[in-house]
Amino acid sequence: MNHTLVCIDVYTVTDGDTLHSIGEKYDLPVSLLMQVNGIDDPYNLLVGTKLCIPGSPSQLPSCAPPPRPMPVPPPMPPKPPAPPKPGIHVVEAGDTLYLIAKRYEIKLDDLMEQNPNIDPYNLMIGTKLKLPL
Numbered sequence: 001m002n003h004t005l006v007c008i009d010v011y012t013v014t015d016g017d018t019l020h021s022i023g024e025k026y027d028l029p030v031s032l033l034m035q036v037n038g039i040d041d042p043y044n045l046l047v048g049t050k051l052c053i054p055g056s057p058s059q060l061p062s063c064a065p066p067p068r069p070m071p072v073p074p075p076m077p078p079k080p081p082a083p084p085k086p087g088i089h090v091v092e093a094g095d096t097l098y099l100i101a102k103r104y105e106i107k108l109d110d111l112m113e114q115n116p117n118i119d120p121y122n123l124m125i126g127t128k129l130k131l132p133l
Helices: 019-026 030-035 095-101 108-114
Strands: 006-012 049-054 089-090 128-130
Touching: 019 030, 030 049, 049 095, 095 108, 095 128
Parallel strands: none
Antiparallel strands: 006 049, 089 128
8 A cells, every 4th residue: 555645745833833724624633743854843834834734646736838938947956055154044934944954954852951041842944053063
């Protein structure tokens, strides 16, 4: 049996949203939304966060071919990490410790050890985090 999941939609969290209300909207369990999006604390959902809405590949919207060929723009290069100085990351909207660790290819535990006074469930935009060397 194939259990492949893909993002069939991307949902941007708005004021008043909860994982429960989003799960109800898409008929998904909260636990699946948490697992797919790497959410540890369902009670600290930040406005503006983009969530992957999982589903099976068969649920992807089908697109009719365009009536005439259209030029395809080249893909955008990935955004390179640009800390203000080596060993520092300034928290931006949508950042989580998990995503920051992944971006810099460091262990989450090491990042948390370097920043013991940071509440991992309430990162404030503009906070400077020390990155492990």
